Amino acid sequence: MNDIFSRIEHSRTADEVVQQVESLILEGVLRVGDRLPAERELAVQLDVSRPILRDALKSLEARGLLATRHGGGTIVADVIGEVFARPVLDLISSHAKAAADYMEYRRDIEGIAAEHAASRATADDRALLGAIMVRMEDAHQRGDFEEEAAIDVEFHSAIGECAHNIILLHTLRSCYRLLSDGVFRNRMLVFTMPAARQQLYDQHQAIYQAVIAGDPLEAKQAAMAHMDFVTRAMVDAERTGDWERVSRLRLRQRSEGTSVKRPAADRSGTGDQE
Structure with missing residues (x-):
C-alpha cells in the first residue's frame, strides 16, 4: 500500500x-x-x-x-456491489434462465479477458499469476476445496487485471461478486467432486500457460473451454446432489417403514370376523 x-x-x-x-x-x-x-x-x-x-x-x-x-x-467503499442490487441477485439465483445467461456471458467475457491478458500482461502481471498458481496447486494437493474455490475467483480476477481494460476489469469483478455472495450454490459442489476438481485445475493451468506464453488465441480458447466445462459441471453437480437427496429420503422412509408393525388385519387382508 x-x-x-x-x-x-x-x-x-x-x-x-x-x-x-x-x-x-x-x-x-x-x-x-x-x-x-x-x-x-x-x-x-x-x-x-x-x-x-x-x-x-x-x-x-x-x-x-x-x-x-x-x-x-x-x-x-463497496463500489462494485451497486452493479447488481440485492433484488437482482435474488432473481438471478432463483431463475434458471438468468443463471444460464450469466454463465454464457462469463464464457464470452472470460475469453476476451484471457485474450487481452496474453497480449498485454507485464512482467509484474505474470509474477502475480505465478504466485496465485502456486497457492492454487498447494490447495489442490491438500484437498482444500474451499480454499481452491476462493483462489479460483482470485485467479480469474487477476486475469481480468492483466487485460488492462478498465471496463472489462470492473465488469468481471461485478460478475465475481455473484460467486462470493453465494448466488450459485451448486458451484461449491463441483469442487467436492475429485474428477471435476482435477479438470478445473488442469484448465486453470492451460489458461495460465497460454497467458505466460503470450498466445492470445490459445488463451481465449482455453478460457472459453473452461467456462463450458464449468457450466456442464455445475448442472451435473446439481443433479447429483438432487439424486443423493432423494436417495437419502427413500432410505429414511423405508427404514422407518420397516420398524412399524402393521395391524393383523392389514397383514391378512381380511381381518377377524366376529
Whole structure:
C-alpha cells in the first residue's frame, strides 16, 4: 500500500489528490475494503498538507468512493456491489434462465479477458499469476476445496487485471461478486467432486500457460473451454446432489417403514370376523 501513492509534483490541491485516488480505484489498484494509510503518512507520501488531504478524502467519501470506519481508518467503499442490487441477485439465483445467461456471458467475457491478458500482461502481471498458481496447486494437493474455490475467483480476477481494460476489469469483478455472495450454490459442489476438481485445475493451468506464453488465441480458447466445462459441471453437480437427496429420503422412509408393525388385519387382508 505504501508504494502505490506518488508525490504530487505540481499544483498541490485537493483536486490533484482526488484524481490520483480515483485513478487507483478505477485501475483496480485499490480494491473494495483496502485501507488507506493513516492521514499523516498519506500526506507525506503525496507531499500535500493535511488540510488539503482532508478536503480530498471528504470529497471522495461524499461521492461514495471512500468510507470511514470507526477505529478502522479510511477504506475503499463497496463500489462494485451497486452493479447488481440485492433484488437482482435474488432473481438471478432463483431463475434458471438468468443463471444460464450469466454463465454464457462469463464464457464470452472470460475469453476476451484471457485474450487481452496474453497480449498485454507485464512482467509484474505474470509474477502475480505465478504466485496465485502456486497457492492454487498447494490447495489442490491438500484437498482444500474451499480454499481452491476462493483462489479460483482470485485467479480469474487477476486475469481480468492483466487485460488492462478498465471496463472489462470492473465488469468481471461485478460478475465475481455473484460467486462470493453465494448466488450459485451448486458451484461449491463441483469442487467436492475429485474428477471435476482435477479438470478445473488442469484448465486453470492451460489458461495460465497460454497467458505466460503470450498466445492470445490459445488463451481465449482455453478460457472459453473452461467456462463450458464449468457450466456442464455445475448442472451435473446439481443433479447429483438432487439424486443423493432423494436417495437419502427413500432410505429414511423405508427404514422407518420397516420398524412399524402393521395391524393383523392389514397383514391378512381380511381381518377377524366376529
